[in-house]
Amino acid sequence: MRVAVIGLGYVGLTAAVCLSQAGHEVTGVEADPERLARLRELRLPFFEPGLLEGMTGALRSGRLSFAGDVREFGDPLDAAIVAVGSPQLPSGRADLSQVTAALQSLEALPLAPRLVMLKSTVPPGTSRRMLARLGPALARRYVYSPEFLSQGTAVRDWQAPARIVIGTDNKELLGEARELLRGCEAPWVVTTPTNAEMIKYAANAFLATKVSFVNEIANLCDDVGASIDDVVEGLGLDPRIGPAFLKAGVGWGGSCFPKDTRALANVAVGHRRSLPLLEAVITVNNRQPVMLLGAIHGSLQRVAEPLVAVGGLSFKAGTDDTREAPSRTMLPELIAQGYRVVAWDPLVACEVSERVFPGVTRAETFEQAAAGAHLVLVLTDAREIVGADWGAISRQMQAPKLVVDGRNCLDATFLRAVGLNYRAVGRAAS
Numbered sequence: 001m002r003v004a005v006i007g008l009g010y011v012g013l014t015a016a017v018c019l020s021q022a023g024h025e026v027t028g029v030e031a032d033p034e035r036l037a038r039l040r041e042l043r044l045p046f047f048e049p050g051l052l053e054g055m056t057g058a059l060r061s062g063r064l065s066f067a068g069d070v071r072e073f074g075d076p077l078d079a080a081i082v083a084v085g086s087p088q089l090p091s092g093r094a095d096l097s098q099v100t101a102a103l104q105s106l107e108a109l110p111l112a113p114r115l116v117m118l119k120s121t122v123p124p125g126t127s128r129r130m131l132a133r134l135g136p137a138l139a140r141r142y143v144y145s146p147e148f149l150s151q152g153t154a155v156r157d158w159q160a161p162a163r164i165v166i167g168t169d170n171k172e173l174l175g176e177a178r179e180l181l182r183g184c185e186a187p188w189v190v191t192t193p194t195n196a197e198m199i200k201y202a203a204n205a206f207l208a209t210k211v212s213f214v215n216e217i218a219n220l221c222d223d224v225g226a227s228i229d230d231v232v233e234g235l236g237l238d239p240r241i242g243p244a245f246l247k248a249g250v251g252w253g254g255s256c257f258p259k260d261t262r263a264l265a266n267v268a269v270g271h272r273r274s275l276p277l278l279e280a281v282i283t284v285n286n287r288q289p290v291m292l293l294g295a296i297h298g299s300l301q302r303v304a305e306p307l308v309a310v311g312g313l314s315f316k317a318g319t320d321d322t323r324e325a326p327s328r329t330m331l332p333e334l335i336a337q338g339y340r341v342v343a344w345d346p347l348v349a350c351e352v353s354e355r356v357f358p359g360v361t362r363a364e365t366f367e368q369a370a371a372g373a374h375l376v377l378v379l380t381d382a383r384e385i386v387g388a389d390w391g392a393i394s395r396q397m398q399a400p401k402l403v404v405d406g407r408n409c410l411d412a413t414f415l416r417a418v419g420l421n422y423r424a425v426g427r428a429a430s
């Protein structure tokens with residue numbers, strides 16, 4: 001098939017590369033001229049494992065190319081995938097301007113693609129409202145198929161998703177959709193666009209709920225002298241619960257959970273409905289970094305000119321994305337307290353950390369960041385942090401030599417044995 005993928009972020013670029021690997025002739029369309037120029041120079045605008053190799057191979061095969069506008073295409077398209085951003089407005093609502101603009105650009109084509117698949121996350125009811133505005137030509141070809149890939153495993157997730165959800169009012173498009181997504185082996189859920197939209201939000205809200213739930217239990221573990229590691233082991237082995245997303249720590253961040261939970265809460269407000277459970281999930285998550293900051297302030301009160309080393313700036317290990325990462329709220333707070341802050345991350349580029357974290361010094365290695373620090377704050381479970389030489393780090397740190405493990409990823413017993421003070425979430429008894 002001749003396919004256009006509009007919007008080359010984590011989702012769109014992964015889709016473009018994987019679809020061309022599946023044999024389609026793909027043009028990736030990117031509106032940001034800087035990002036487009038980078039891609040044309042064979043450079044990724046962000047880090048995603050396996051994507052550079054895939055993109056290089058796809059470009060060499062001639063099945064992948066890039067364009068700045070969908071109107072640059074001469075020949076008609078068989079299919080178009082829209083994977084532009086749907087960020088959060090200050091009100092908490094989803095900003096759908098990128099989605100509307102991308103669909104309008106497809107509507108303006110002399111010949112409409114046979115299939116138009118929206119992948120961006122949009123609130124329940126959006127497809128119906130947009131299609132009513134955009135007209136019947138696009139509506140007849142429209143499918144809403146939410147994307148569930150995770151950054152850090154995007155290529156693998158695209159090729160082997162847990163399920164493919166297709167929301168459409170025109171079942172005749174299913175053949176085209178199967179042809180487009182050939183090679184992605186997964187059960188299909190075929191439903192209405194509104195149901196498909198709700199499935200995506202419900203999935204993210206549920207996963208966020210699991211994390212906030214385990215964080216509440218972990219906080220209580222600290223009070224009662226229980227160990228969250230043992231509790232989670234006993235909890236996660238129950239097949240009705242499962243072990244995924246039961247890791248206590250500093251809480252969730254990133255480009256999806258924060259904006260999607262708030263957008264869903266906002267949809268409810270629009271319908272004059274309250275969602276107390278979802279509100280509590282968000283509140284608990286916002287409280288986790290504040291709680292760790294309290295522990296940091298408490299332990300550095302008597303230290304003159306405290307030096308804090310931070311390990312990990314992205315919202316999780318394996319990505320360079322700092323959108324809504326815990327570091328985004330915690331580091332400015334540390335600076336505001338007058339601490340000197342030195343940070344290290346394996347993937348976040350130095351120019352990004354200079355722009356995003358003013359006042360924070362960047363170290364070349366994690367060990368270098370920790371040298372001379374009074375406190376080490378761990379914000380991702382990057383391999384280099386978990387596997388660091390903690391004995392050497394202990395020898396180079398200054399009292400109180402406190403390690404605050406925001407990901408519960410370090411060996412508490414070992415760290416204490418090498419002379420470090422250790423604090424995590426729900427591990428006081430470990």
Ligand SMILES: NC(=O)c1ccc[n+]([C@@H]2O[C@H](COP(=O)([O-])OP(=O)(O)OC[C@H]3O[C@@H](n4cnc5c(N)ncnc54)[C@H](O)[C@@H]3O)[C@@H](O)[C@H]2O)c1
Pocket residue numbers: 006007008009010011012029030031032035083084085086098101102105119120121122147148149150151255256
């Ligand atoms: N990142 C994830 O892990 C993930 C996972 C599942 C779903 N999603 C959803 O998928 C969508 C895309 O997410 P992302 O993280 O890839 O977004 P992103 O912000 O990283 O990338 C979006 C890209 O679209 C481009 N763009 C915007 N308007 C355009 C237009 N009219 N024409 C061409 N390009 C345009 C932007 O310049 C940007 O490069 C969002 O709705 C997100 O919620 C993301």
